[in-house]
Amino acid sequence: MDSTGDNENIAQLDQELAFTNINKLFVKYGFSTLIGQVAQAIMVILEGIFIGRGLGALGLATVSVIMPLELLNTGLGGALGIGISTVSALDKGRGNLKRCQKIFSDGFWFTLIVSTVIALIISLNADSIAIILGAKADIHRSTVTFIRVFMAGYPFAITGQMIVSMLRVDEKPGLSSWIMSLSALFAIIELYYGIFVAKWGIVAVGIYYAMAIGLFFGGIFYFLFSKTKLKIKFDFKFDWPTIFKDLKIASPYFLITISSSIFTWVMNIILSKNGNSVDVAAFGIVNGYIFYILNIISVSLTQGMQPIASYNYGAKLYDRNRQLLNISIISNVVIIALITLLYAVFARPLISIFARTDQKLIDTTLSVSLIMVGCTALGSTVNILAGYYQAINKIKISTFLGVIKFLIIATPLQLILNAAFGPNSVWFSQPIADIIVFGISLFLWKKETINLRCKS
Numbered sequence: 001m002d003s004t005g006d007n008e009n010i011a012q013l014d015q016e017l018a019f020t021n022i023n024k025l026f027v028k029y030g031f032s033t034l035i036g037q038v039a040q041a042i043m044v045i046l047e048g049i050f051i052g053r054g055l056g057a058l059g060l061a062t063v064s065v066i067m068p069l070e071l072l073n074t075g076l077g078g079a080l081g082i083g084i085s086t087v088s089a090l091d092k093g094r095g096n097l098k099r100c101q102k103i104f105s106d107g108f109w110f111t112l113i114v115s116t117v118i119a120l121i122i123s124l125n126a127d128s129i130a131i132i133l134g135a136k137a138d139i140h141r142s143t144v145t146f147i148r149v150f151m152a153g154y155p156f157a158i159t160g161q162m163i164v165s166m167l168r169v170d171e172k173p174g175l176s177s178w179i180m181s182l183s184a185l186f187a188i189i190e191l192y193y194g195i196f197v198a199k200w201g202i203v204a205v206g207i208y209y210a211m212a213i214g215l216f217f218g219g220i221f222y223f224l225f226s227k228t229k230l231k232i233k234f235d236f237k238f239d240w241p242t243i244f245k246d247l248k249i250a251s252p253y254f255l256i257t258i259s260s261s262i263f264t265w266v267m268n269i270i271l272s273k274n275g276n277s278v279d280v281a282a283f284g285i286v287n288g289y290i291f292y293i294l295n296i297i298s299v300s301l302t303q304g305m306q307p308i309a310s311y312n313y314g315a316k317l318y319d320r321n322r323q324l325l326n327i328s329i330i331s332n333v334v335i336i337a338l339i340t341l342l343y344a345v346f347a348r349p350l351i352s353i354f355a356r357t358d359q360k361l362i363d364t365t366l367s368v369s370l371i372m373v374g375c376t377a378l379g380s381t382v383n384i385l386a387g388y389y390q391a392i393n394k395i396k397i398s399t400f401l402g403v404i405k406f407l408i409i410a411t412p413l414q415l416i417l418n419a420a421f422g423p424n425s426v427w428f429s430q431p432i433a434d435i436i437v438f439g440i441s442l443f444l445w446k447k448e449t450i451n452l453r454c455k456s
Contacts, residue, residue: 018315022308022323030304030331034297041296043184043212047191048289051205052354054195057281057361060354062142062202064284065133065268068261069122069147070209073154075257076118077161077213080111083250085165087242088230092169097229103242104166104223105233110243111159119154122147134268138277142202149203153210160216167219170230175222183215252390252399259407266414267426274423282365285354286372290343294336294373298380301332302387309391322452325388329445332384337377344370371427379405379434381441388448397444404440409433 051059084107092100122129126147135143167176187208194204223232264287271279305328312320343350347366355361386401410433417425 018312018317018320022320023327025308026305026324026327026331028304029308030301030328034300034304041293043188044292045289046188047208048285048354050188050191050195052285053356055202055205057278057355057358058139058142059202059205060281060284060361061277062135062139062146063205063288064264064280065130065135065139065143065272066146066150066209067268067284067288068133068265069150071257071261071264072118073157073213074161075254075261076115077111077158078257079250079254080107080158080246081162081165082253083107083246083248084111084162085169086249087246088166089169100169101230101233102235102239103246104169104230105235106238106243107162107166107246108159108232109236110238111162112155115155115158118158119151122154123151126151133265134272134280136272136277136280139280146202146206146209149206150209153207153214156214156217157210157212160213160219163219163223164216166230167222170222170228172222176219179216179219183218184212186215187212252395252402255399255407256386256402259403259405259411263406263411263414266411270414270418270423270426274418278361278364279368279423281355281361282368285351285361285365286369289354290369290373291376294339294376294380295383297336297339298332298383301328301335302384305384306387306391309388313392316455318452319456321392322449322456325445325448325452328384328388329381329441332380333377336380340373340377343373368427372430375431375434375438378438379430381445382437385441385444385448401441401444405433405437409436 048060051063055062084103088100088103088107091097091103126144130140130143130147133143164176164179167179190211191204191208194200194207198204200207220232222228223230267283267287268280271283305324308324309321312318312324347369348362351362351365351369355365382401382405386398389395389398389401410429413429413432414426417429
């Protein structure tokens with residue numbers, strides 16, 4: 001009876017992906033994903049408001065400086081989650097549950113050990129790392145404190161991301177979502193209490209960053225005490241070929257995230273050496289909150305587009321993929337352009353939400369943000385294309401598109417512009433990169449649509 005129901009559901013899904021109007025299908029998948037991102041976006045915005053209003057420019061500057069460590073956290077945890085869960089799911093699909101369990105158990109211990117070693121190294125060298133990250137004298141002490149508090153939760157955060165990925169493999173996506181949502185809720189409550197009630201200062205922010213993802217580790221109790229066959233065993237005889245396979249699958253996501261981390265790090269270094277903490281705080285507001293909202297649009301539309309693209313490409317319904325690629329890119333450009341326009345109109349009051357009455361920070365953020373976000377609608381096209389190529393299993397070009405904007409173009413541009421025209425020019429590195437990658441995206445977009453039309 002259950003098997004028949006499953007088959008009917010699969011057949012219904014196949015009918016939907018293969019025959020439903022592609023525009024309606026994209027709206028259903030893309031915008032439903034966007035709605036699911038709203039709660040997380042609210043938490044991130046509240047974070048910025050609490051830090052900005054409670055700790056001011058120095059608090060925002062500290063968060064901006066440590067952002068590469070947060071990106072390392074999400075990059076490594078997300079990548080290992082993708083790698084380990086993908087390889088596990090493949091063996092589960094083949095009916096080899098024992099092998100699936102071994103992959104998960106090895107992956108858990110490997111992730112926990114590696115993340116613990118990384119956390120210890122960073123924590124023991126927090127003073128030097130704060131300097132490397134670009135912390136100036138006025139925020140150096142707070143940055144060191146933040147790093148040490150954050151590192152206490154680092155192994156749990158990195159391993160926790162892998163655990164919630166495995167919950168989906170074990171057909172518990174609802175539990176995974178609940179854990180992620182409750183983690184965000186508890187973390188934002190702690191942040192408010194720590195800043196405004198307990199007056200813990202930057203320590204409260206460090207705890208928040210450790211908790212927000214670190215609480216994902218609570219998913220381990222499901223694997224320890226439920227009836228699942230995916231158990232964690234105290235077996236340290238790792239299957240190294242499989243672990244290397246996990247890492248290979250994980251590498252594109254990790255490289256893409258690290259490229260953004262490098263861009264952030266270089267920007268903080270340039271601003272710290274040639275500017276002041278207000279400049280760093282302004283970059284923190286733009287990079288950590290304004291761009292986050294714009295990026296959610298691209299991420300949601302990409303995630304909504306990918307299952308449709310994968311199915312139709314596999315089913316050789318190439319003309320549907322051509323239509324899908326067109327509507328995905330056009331929707332992304334139009335929506336982000338409209339949001340950018342709205343931001344430009346209401347920029348000052350929006351920035352004041354984070355900066356409160358700090359007029360210098362408001363003025364600085366206003367001027368630099370309008371420069372940085374001006375061409376985001378064009379540059380984000382590369383994200384849609386990277387996701388599309390990933391969906392049809394063209395990993396090399398997907399990875400290339402994932403790193404080209406920040407690692408290959410924007411970061412070198414920062415250094416060139418700073419050397420030639422001074423620190424005020426580095427703000428233009430991102431819009432210039434946006435225009436360049438948009439040109440590359442147009443070429444690949446046209447090439448792919450011609451290719452799909454020929455195959456149809």
